[in-house]
Amino acid sequence: MKKKILLVEDERALCLLYEEELSREGYAVTAVTDAEAALAELERTAFDLIITDIRMPGRNGIELITEIMGLRKDIPIIINSAYQSYKEDFMTWAADAYVVKSASLDELKAQIRQLLGD
Amino acid sequence: MIEKYNILSPDFERDAPREMTLLSIISQSFFQPFSLEDNLLVILTALTSGSGVGFNRAMLFLKQGDRLRGEMWLGPRSAEEAGFIWEVLSTPGIGYIEIVEHNRALVSKNEDTLSRRLKGLVFAADEETALIPAYAACRKEILLVREAAHEPLVDKRFLDVIQVDEFLCIPLLARDEVLGEIVLDNAITRTPITPADIKLAGLCGLIAGNYIYSATLHRKLLDMEKMAAMGEMAMFVTHQLRNPIVAIGGFTDQLLQPDVSEDKQRRNLIIIRDEIRRLEDIIYQMGHFLKVSLKEPVYFDPGPALTAVFDSPEIQTKAQGYILKIKLEACLPEVLCDPTSFGEVVRNLLDNAFDATPAGGVITVRGYRKNSGRFILSVRDTGRGMSNPDKEQLFRPFFTTKEKGMGLGLPFIKRVMDTCGGKIEVQSRAGKGSLFKLIFLCRERGLTT
Numbered sequence: 353m354k355k356k357i358l359l360v361e362d363e364r365a366l367c368l369l370y371e372e373e374l375s376r377e378g379y380a381v382t383a384v385t386d387a388e389a390a391l392a393e394l395e396r397t398a399f400d401l402i403i404t405d406i407r408m409p410g411r412n413g414i415e416l417i418t419e420i421m422g423l424r425k426d427i428p429i430i431i432n433s434a435y436q437s438y439k440e441d442f443m444t445w446a447a448d449a450y451v452v453k454s455a456s457l458d459e460l461k462a463q464i465r466q467l468l469g470d
Numbered sequence: 471m472i473e474k475y476n477i478l479s480p481d482f483e484r485d486a487p488r489e490m491t492l493l494s495i496i497s498q499s500f501f502q503p504f505s506l507e508d509n510l511l512v513i514l515t516a517l518t519s520g521s522g523v524g525f526n527r528a529m530l531f532l533k534q535g536d537r538l539r540g541e542m543w544l545g546p547r548s549a550e551e552a553g554f555i556w557e558v559l560s561t562p563g564i565g566y567i568e569i570v571e572h573n574r575a576l577v578s579k580n581e582d583t584l585s586r587r588l589k590g591l592v593f594a595a596d597e598e599t600a601l602i603p604a605y606a607a608c609r610k611e612i613l614l615v616r617e618a619a620h621e622p623l624v625d626k627r628f629l630d631v632i633q634v635d636e637f638l639c640i641p642l643l644a645r646d647e648v649l650g651e652i653v654l655d656n657a658i659t660r661t662p663i664t665p666a667d668i669k670l671a672g673l674c675g676l677i678a679g680n681y682i683y684s685a686t687l688h689r690k691l692l693d694m695e696k697m698a699a700m701g702e703m704a705m706f707v708t709h710q711l712r713n714p715i716v717a718i719g720g721f722t723d724q725l726l727q728p729d730v731s732e733d734k735q736r737r738n739l740i741i742i743r744d745e746i747r748r749l750e751d752i753i754y755q756m757g758h759f760l761k762v763s764l765k766e767p768v769y770f771d772p773g774p775a776l777t778a779v780f781d782s783p784e785i786q787t788k789a790q791g792y793i794l795k796i797k798l799e800a801c802l803p804e805v806l807c808d809p810t811s812f813g814e815v816v817r818n819l820l821d822n823a824f825d826a827t828p829a830g831g832v833i834t835v836r837g838y839r840k841n842s843g844r845f846i847l848s849v850r851d852t853g854r855g856m857s858n859p860d861k862e863q864l865f866r867p868f869f870t871t872k873e874k875g876m877g878l879g880l881p882f883i884k885r886v887m888d889t890c891g892g893k894i895e896v897q898s899r900a901g902k903g904s905l906f907k908l909i910f911l912c913r914e915r916g917l918t919t
Binding site (some may be wrong): 365370418435 | 588705708709712713715716717719722723741744745787
């Protein structure tokens, strides 16, 4: 069975890129563009990992993480943000990894493998 | 029955008590988009205009560290010039704005003589060694000096410049802090300075001191806001640039992989091209926002500028599919603004209205006078409106509710309105639409200063 990843990213081009790249790595990726849709997906599907952006329209990634912690689903979370500075926000420490967006997806892929024990 | 009066009365009565006239000139000037220097000039004007206190000459010193530095000297250089100036200033219908304009010209004309001689002057302002004039500022006392030539406390260099026997020193104080000093004399008419003159001039000193204090605080606050905005901007730009760069990098990597289908190649190239355009757009907008330097506001007829915006191809194209109603007063007054920025401000507001409103919606532009001296240009839309938290953040750079927006339009508009002494007001209800009102200072057409 393919491991399931939930991707929360408001940039459509990035959604497409991550979806394709992570599928090539052998994961089943569900991409949504905001926190509301992410929470709806979480109710429907048991994911193995969540990747979320921080700055998004509506509720931001940190608020989403807080919600997910409340659900006690114990799914590893990777924050993938263009901002380095959010690392200082202690709420981001609740995530299992913080990867700053980069033109190379190598670091993100490495973190996914590590968290999923692949 | 209710009677309404305008807070600002643009002209003052010539036969009003001089105390009233004086306070009216000074307090009204603080409502004008004048610079700190201009407002200080207004205070000197009030002290020297025939209808104010009526001293012949007024000089201003500002305190810098432990020194008192000469800044401005207002007054006629000779009896002939005095006669001419006083005749101009007592012309019926002349208001304080005209007088300030006149004095501004006078001060710059006097650069060669009075003000320039004063500007070179610096006096030590420490309590131990200070001589008059700095002595008055150090002691925080109003001093009336008579027979100045025989007074050992008067600085001889100062006496050489002022060349009068009698003068009055008014320290400028705020919160127990010395900010400067005004020195007044009657060099032309040689009229003795009376106790009533001293009282009134002292009051002006208090107002001037508090004005300098609040203006300086305001400047510091603006600097702090600017620094905070710079930090926010750096963070925002990083984010804005990083997203397209990640997309460009990622899709380029895909192109470099073996056996990429032609369709995918084409799709990736289109994405890369679009993201590069987005980068260009971000760079253009940032550059525009940072570079736009506002010019001095002037009174001008807003009619042609408004027509140019309404008729522009950009607005015409956007207006298709909307109901755009334009209701302007038949005879528009002249508004006070930088004419170039005025057009951009209106275009920005219209853009926002179109962006917020679904096709078929109504956008209404109105232009009308309210309470003489104010012209209101409003843009109402029937779009999605805003919630209260959104409204509070509206004028912060980089805040946007649009999917593709930089959040620089409204901060720009606010900057323009602040610069011209105008205001922007917003009313909005989520789901119902928004009303933006630009409030400009205005005057009837054809008036010149």
